Amino acid sequence: xxxxxxxxxxxxxxxxxxxxxxxxxxxxxxxxxxxxxxxxxxxxxxxxxxxxxxxxxxxxxxxxxxxxxxxxxxxxxxxxxxxxxxxxxxxxxxxxxxxxxxxxxxxxxxxxxxxxxxxxxxxxxxxxxxxxxxxxxxxxxxxxxxxxxxxxxxxxxxxxxxxxxxxxxxxxxxxxxxxxxxxxxxxxxxxxxxxxxxxxxxxxxxxxxxxxxxxxxxxxxxxxxxxxxxxxxxxxxxxxxxxxxxxxxxxxxxxxxxxxxxxxxxxxxxxxxxxxxxxxxxxxxxxxxxxxxxxxxxxxxxxxxxxxxxxxxxxxxxxxxxxxxxxxxxxxxxxxxxxxxxxxxxxxxxxxxxxxxxxxxxxxxxxxxxxxxxxxxxxxxxxxxxxxxxxxxxxxxxxxxxxxxxxxxxxxxxxxxxxxxxxxxxxxxxxxxxxxxxxxxxxxxxxxxxxxxxxxxxxxxxxxxxxxxxxxxxxxxxxx
Numbered sequence: 001x002x003x004x005x006x007x008x009x010x011x012x013x014x015x016x017x018x019x020x021x022x023x024x025x026x027x028x029x030x031x032x033x034x035x036x037x038x039x040x041x042x043x044x045x046x047x048x049x050x051x052x053x054x055x056x057x058x059x060x061x062x063x064x065x066x067x068x069x070x071x072x073x074x075x076x077x078x079x080x081x082x083x084x085x086x087x088x089x090x091x092x093x094x095x096x097x098x099x100x101x102x103x104x105x106x107x108x109x110x111x112x113x114x115x116x117x118x119x120x121x122x123x124x125x126x127x128x129x130x131x132x133x134x135x136x137x138x139x140x141x142x143x144x145x146x147x148x149x150x151x152x153x154x155x156x157x158x159x160x161x162x163x164x165x166x167x168x169x170x171x172x173x174x175x176x177x178x179x180x181x182x183x184x185x186x187x188x189x190x191x192x193x194x195x196x197x198x199x200x201x202x203x204x205x206x207x208x209x210x211x212x213x214x215x216x217x218x219x220x221x222x223x224x225x226x227x228x229x230x231x232x233x234x235x236x237x238x239x240x241x242x243x244x245x246x247x248x249x250x251x252x253x254x255x256x257x258x259x260x261x262x263x264x265x266x267x268x269x270x271x272x273x274x275x276x277x278x279x280x281x282x283x284x285x286x287x288x289x290x291x292x293x294x295x296x297x298x299x300x301x302x303x304x305x306x307x308x309x310x311x312x313x314x315x316x317x318x319x320x321x322x323x324x325x326x327x328x329x330x331x332x333x334x335x336x337x338x339x340x341x342x343x344x345x346x347x348x349x350x351x352x353x354x355x356x357x358x359x360x361x362x363x364x365x366x367x368x369x370x371x372x373x374x375x376x377x378x379x380x381x382x383x384x385x386x387x388x389x390x391x392x393x394x395x396x397x398x399x400x401x402x403x404x405x406x407x408x409x410x411x412x413x414x415x416x417x418x419x420x421x422x423x424x425x426x427x428x429x430x431x432x433x434x435x436x437x438x439x440x441x442x443x444x445x446x447x448x449x450x451x452x453x454x455x456x457x458x459x460x461x462x463x464x465x466x467x468x469x470x471x472x473x474x475x476x477x478x479x480x
Contacts, residue, residue, distance in 0.1 A: 007056060010073040010086075010344060022077035022084070024337040028314045029189075030307070031086040031131040034141030034197075035148075036093045044087050044141045045074070047197065051304050052078060057087050073127060077337070083311055084340070086135065088127050091120045114430035118378025125377050126370070129158050130351045132249060133169060133188045134344060136314050136332075137195060139307070145198045145223065145261055147231055152238050157376045159240065159249035161369060162187075168366045172350050178339045182331050189333040191245035193253055193310065193319050196231065197303075198261045220261055228259040243324040246331055251321035256313070260306040264299030384429020392435050395423035399443050406453045416443050 008021035032044040045057035056076050074087040132138060142148065169187035173179060183189050201220070232252060235241045245251035252258050313319065318332030335343070349355040350366050375382055399419040404411075423439055424432070454464035 006077045008075045008077075010075055010348060016345065020338050020341045021075065022337045024077065024079075024082065024084075026315070026334040027077065027082055027084050027337060027340065028137070028311055028334060029084045029086065029135040029340070030137040030139060030311065031088065031135040031192075032139045032141060033088040033090065033128055033131065034139075034143075035090060036143055044090075044139075047139075047141060047199075047303075048076070048085050048087055050300055051307055052076075052085070056085075073131065081308070081311060082315060086131055088124070088131060091124050112430040112433070114378070114380050114384070118374060118381045121377040122374035125154070125158060125373055126351055129161060129373075130347055132158065132162070132192055133347055133351075134340070135192045136190055136319065136334075137307075137310055138192045138250060139195045139197055142196065142198045144200050145202045145227070147196075147227060147234075149234075152234060152240060154377075155240050155249060156238065157373065160376070161373050162249055165366055165369045168369065169347065169350070172366075173343050173346050176339060176342045176346065178336065179343065180333045180335075183333045183335075183343075186246065186331055189335060190319060190331055191248060191251045191321065193314075193321060194250040194258065195307070195310065196227070196259045198227070198259070201261060201263075217263075220263060224257065224259045224261050227261070228257065231259065243322065244328055245319075245321045246328075251319070253310070253319070253321055254323055256310065257306070260303060262299055263302055381430055384427075384431040387429060388423075388427045388431045388435040391423055391426045392439060394426070395419040395439050396442055396446075398422050400446065403446075403451065406451045407447075408453045412443070412447045412452075416440065419443060 006022040032048055034044055036044075049056050057074050072089050074089065076085045076087075077083075078085065140151070166187050170184055173187070174184045176184075180189075202223070235252065240248065241250070241252055242248050314332075315334070318330065318334075320330040320332075322328050322330065351370065354367050354370065396419065399415050403415070419439060420436065423436065427435065
């Protein structure tokens with residue numbers, strides 16, 4: 001029997017309902033997302049390749065920066081595991097940011113780095129929200145063995161948007177033929193199970209060699225347990241997860257481990273290092289072989305077993321991560337390839353492209369809900385805008401204080417300079433320039449509405465001290 005492995009992209013222009021990328025009666029969906037460390041290249045892509053034991057997502061040397069900025073998601077269907085693997089190409093990765101600065105240099109100069117960064121974060125947040133409505137398992141990849149506390153606020157923001165947009169999402173996918181009723185009512189096949197993958201141990205390789213294999217494994221398991229306890233307590237206290245998983249953005253498994261620390265050393269080389277090693281190998285250096293990339297085979301096996309354990313559970317019985325005392329019906333659907341792809345196309349247009357599927361229905365409200373995601377993600381920009389909006393009326397009042405009935409351009413510029421100085425003293429952040437332009441425009445409007453002095457020189461050489469006016473012959477010309 002031939003193995004069917006199909007790679008596809010979920011990006012602008014590629015989501016068409018008639019182009020189903022794979023065929024499957026029942027498939028589980030696993031999505032990888034996260035960050036890469038300094039100097040690393042797309043950690044999540046390398047992890048998926050490691051699990052599948054072949055190059056799937058990391059075989060391209062030149063990533064499309066423009067497509068990544070639009071929230072491109074790579075997909076791959078593996079028939080052996082009956083699983084769809086998704087990989088969100090993170091636009092805030094170190095490797096992407098270093099290349100995108102040249103591409104977006106003009107935008108950064110015009111808008112400022114904080115505003116541009118908030119736009120990039122908004123695109124990434126939409127991609128994660130989009131994937132959470134389609135996946136059964138979410139795997140968050142962290143470059144170190146430290147849990148990033150900002151993840152809590154990120155997930156709470158997405159949960160807020162998801163709960164507000166639930167009816168809109170249901171309306172958008174309700175007409176998909178063959179879609180189960182529970183999926184259509186809840187807007188997603190299940191509450192996705194969140195797993196954590198930490199790529200680097202807190203100890204260096206030289207220090208690890210001092211331990212025996214048993215002591216080393218015991219230390220790593222203690223670290224995993226400590227991280228899992230910390231994450232669970234933080235998620236429960238911040239209400240990222242609740243007793244009823246259907247009411248939350250995601251769920252943590254209660255009977256299986258959800259934290260895995262990679263035991264080996266994953267060498268995530270950049271393109272230059274990879275090509276140099278490949279050239280050296282082709283020229284006859286037998287020392288550089290494939291094990292330079294993935295050092296510890298037992299670490300690969302442990303990682304693969306960790307994920308496949310959850311995949312098998314989902315395919316056989318589904319996930320029931322409710323911890324309520326009362327019996328609650330669990331929601332879990334395994335879609336066919338055709339139905340899943342049609343839902344992908346509908347939701348991508350709604351969430352990523354802001355296209356209304358049906359006019360005059362609740363779907364149109366998505367265009368009003370989703371923009372608030374950008375405001376929630378760009379906290380520094382939001383702070384600056386709030387601060388500047390409070391100072392702007394004070395600066396305008398300072399300009400209007402003690403104004404005569406009409407005054408010269410020189411007096412206007414003096415008062416404007418005083419207002420700008422007051423505004424600059426209290427305003428903060430990246431929105432200062434935008435509100436300075438508003439201040440100048442407002443002051444010019446005040447001066448131009450009946451307060452501008454004529455200043456035209458008379459026959460004696462003295463300027464006119466009346467408000468700006470027209471000569472009698474000019475008024476007749478206007479009437480004609």
